[in-house]
Amino acid sequence: MKSRLYTRTGDAGTTSLVGGTRVPKDSPRLEAYGTVDELNSWIGLVAASEAISPERRDALRNVQHRLFDIGAALATEPESPWQPDFDGATAVAEIESLIDDIDAQLPPLRQFVLPGGHPDAARANIARAVARRAERRILALNTTVNVDSYILQYINRLSDMLFALGREINIINGQDEIFWQKHC
Numbered sequence: 196m197k198s199r200l201y202t203r204t205g206d207a208g209t210t211s212l213v214g215g216t217r218v219p220k221d222s223p224r225l226e227a228y229g230t231v232d233e234l235n236s237w238i239g240l241v242a243a244s245e246a247i248s249p250e251r252r253d254a255l256r257n258v259q260h261r262l263f264d265i266g267a268a269l270a271t272e273p274e275s276p277w278q279p280d281f282d283g284a285t286a287v288a289e290i291e292s293l294i295d296d297i298d299a300q301l302p303p304l305r306q307f308v309l310p311g312g313h314p315d316a317a318r319a320n321i322a323r324a325v326a327r328r329a330e331r332r333i334l335a336l337n338t339t340v341n342v343d344s345y346i347l348q349y350i351n352r353l354s355d356m357l358f359a360l361g362r363e364i365n366i367i368n369g370q371d372e373i374f375w376q377k378h379c
Contacts, residue, residue: 223339234262241315258353261290273340286345297360302366308358312361316370323358333346
């Protein structure tokens with residue numbers, strides 16, 4: 196018999212961590228990995244774009260796998276016999292290499308760039324903003340639970356990569372970047 200997708204165990208507003216402890220669905224831990232999940236969804240939308248190269252699409256798919264690893268790490272209690280395998284040093288080095296590769300293709304930045312231009316550049320910037328929120332949620336969690344410092348580094352670099360990717364999408368698709376004009 197096929198199992199059901201729904202379990203009804205969360206109907207009262209709690210869910211289980213990896214390890215079995217039930218916690219409220221609005222706990223800092225769930226806010227952190229829920230925001231990482233939202234970020235992963237936005238990156239999936241950007242990766243589905245025809246405005247990016249197959250090479251960038253593959254890189255984004257790798258990012259999605261890393262984000263799933265991070266979500267698993269954030270959802271796992273330290274006492275759990277199962278612990279996720281997140282190689283943070285490698286992940287940070289990979290994302291930094293990707294940033295360097297994208298940035299090498301871009302003209303120097305001399306002004307603040309507003310989100311927009313090509314629709315997929317705008318989507319990359321939405322993902323960037325969600326990455327920043329995920330970083331804040333993970334930092335909040337880190338005040339009560341020890342979070343792997345590489346997770347924070349990775350999410351921080353990921354927001355930089357998404358900014359650079361948004362710029363690249365605009366440039367390779369012939370869209371002008373939109374520069375901030377101070378009105379104060």
